[in-house]
Amino acid sequence: MAFLPVTHVLFDMDGLILNTEDLYTVAFQNIVSQFGKNYTYDLKLKLMGLQTHETAKMVISELELPMSTETFIEESKKQFEILFPDTQLMPGAKRLIEHLSKNNVPIGLATSSSKDSYDLKVNKHHTELFSLFPYKTFGSSDPEVKNGKPHPDIFLVSANRFPDKPKPEQCLVLEDAVNGVKAAKAAGMQVVMVPDPRVPKHLTTDATLVISSLLDFKPELFGLPPFDE
Structure with missing residues (x-):
């Protein structure tokens, strides 16, 4: 070619x-685990490259999480502060x-x-x-x-x-x-x-x-x- x-x-x-894609997986799994859900690689494929609010909306929708977009983003930020510096x-x-x-x-x-x-x-x-x-x-x-x-x-x-x-x-x-x-x-x-x-x-x-x-x-x-x- x-x-x-x-x-x-x-x-x-x-x-x-x-x-960081590996770290996003850890962060999101930590959040959805509270509700007995799994953050699968198939779901991750749909999300990669999306903006923050788009990602939050899709995870909540796909996994039927009982939380708002804002709450998911706040929970994510807490995870990122732990994981991302390294x-x-x-x-x-x-x-x-x-x-x-x-x-x-x-x-x-x-x-x-x-x-x-x-x-x-x-x-x-x-x-x-x-x-x-x-x-x-x-x-x-x-x-x-x-x-x-x-x-x-x-x-x-x-x-x-x-x-x-x-x-x-x-x-x-x-x-x-x-x-x-x-x-x-x-x-x-x-x-x-x-x-x-x-x-x-x-x-x-x-x-x-x-x-x-x-x-x-x-x-x-x-x-x-x-x-x-």
């Missing part, structure tokens, strides 16, 4: 740069971000997380790495992002944050979630997917390219500077 050259790269965060980097993330930054490739962060959630995940261990992103868009707290993934809003808003306003076809998105891939495609962008191994293969077909780890990413496929040997 031939890939088109790009000039700008947009990164998702949860499950792509940081291992997030770990996913394989290859640091190497790729530093490589693109060093080679003056414009990069941006496009995460469905809120600014508060981002701070919890990043401030203890990862501020230096994330400082390499001059442009960050927080989907759950940015008024310009009207709709969460799979809608294209976050990637279109993020691309518009670059001073030279690249066209969608000039942007490459890096994502782990099915909803994120759909959002990137809806935005008219190419998207490299690094899915959790449990994601069924038929749900990855919208991606321009599927790889098992960011360690496998070859920037030169998209006209970007290759890694030094």
